[in-house]
Amino acid sequence: DQQVKQNSPSLSVQEGRISILNCDYTNSMFDYFLWYKKYPAEGPTFLISISSIKDKNEDGRFTVFLNKSAKHLSLHIVPSQPGDSAVYFCAARRQGAQKLVFGQGTRLTINP
Amino acid sequence: KAGVTQTPRYLIKTRGQQVTLSCSPISGHRSVSWYQQTPGQGLQFLFEYFSETQRNKGNFPGRFSGRQFSNSRSEMNVSTLELGDSALYLCASSETGYDTEAFFGQGTRLTVV
Numbered sequence: 001d002q003q004v005k006q007n008s009p010s011l012s013v014q015e016g017r018i019s020i021l022n023c024d025y026t027n028s029m030f031d032y033f034l035w036y037k038k039y040p041a042e043g044p045t046f047l048i049s050i051s052s053i054k055d056k057n058e059d060g061r062f063t064v065f066l067n068k069s070a071k072h073l074s075l076h077i078v079p080s081q082p083g084d085s086a087v088y089f090c091a092a093r094r095q096g097a098q099k100l101v102f103g104q105g106t107r108l109t110i111n112p
Numbered sequence: 113k114a115g116v117t118q119t120p121r122y123l124i125k126t127r128g129q130q131v132t133l134s135c136s137p138i139s140g141h142r143s144v145s146w147y148q149q150t151p152g153q154g155l156q157f158l159f160e161y162f163s164e165t166q167r168n169k170g171n172f173p174g175r176f177s178g179r180q181f182s183n184s185r186s187e188m189n190v191s192t193l194e195l196g197d198s199a200l201y202l203c204a205s206s207e208t209g210y211d212t213e214a215f216f217g218q219g220t221r222l223t224v225v
Binding site for chain 2: 032034036041042043044045046049089091096097098099100101102103104105
């Protein structure tokens with residue numbers, strides 16, 4: 001049972017435009033959400049997170065939006081840069097749990 | 113501050129063999145989690161250790177085991193390797209395991225032939 005889903009395996013965006021990566025979850029017990037970025041042959045790197053008590057969190061070019069009623073979150077990257085090309089994973093965690101549940105990832109390609 | 117270090121980076125093993133992977137967490141971090149990444153299943157949680165105790169375990173067979181030492185370094189062991197165990201094994205460290213983020217190592221790429 002895939003509790004965290006990233007339905008777009010890939011996304012291609014023009015440099016300078018906005019990249020929007022989406023993530024859906026099914027478990028209402030999740031209370032913390034994270035986005036990780038992964039380059040080939042490297043481990044995931046933490047990008048940004050959001051608690052379920054918020055609906056938006058911003059860090060530089062990265063903004064995460066959380067819609068609890070829809071069980072949906074999205075990561076916005078503005079403006080997109082070539083170095084943003086990577087696989088992006090959405091992850092969720094239940095309150096009091098250490099385990100992260102990951103989506104399948106979305107490969108983002110930024111075209112010059 | 114040094115990051116999470118995993119050794120070795122690459123391994124090739126034969127079916128039926130066993131393998132041990134190592135993870136050194138960030139200094140001061142006492143929680144170490146292990147994940148398996150495969151193309152078909154994505155990143156799947158294996159287990160988490162804190163202060164030498166396994167606190168949480170994912171849905172993997174008993175062939176997968178781990179331990180943590182008093183210096184927080186962790187090892188995971190896979191016995192009787194199967195072809196399907198070929199994957200990237202990642203470990204992540206954090207201070208308590210309940211932190212807002214976990215820091216990942218570069219992973220160990222295991223190939224079973």
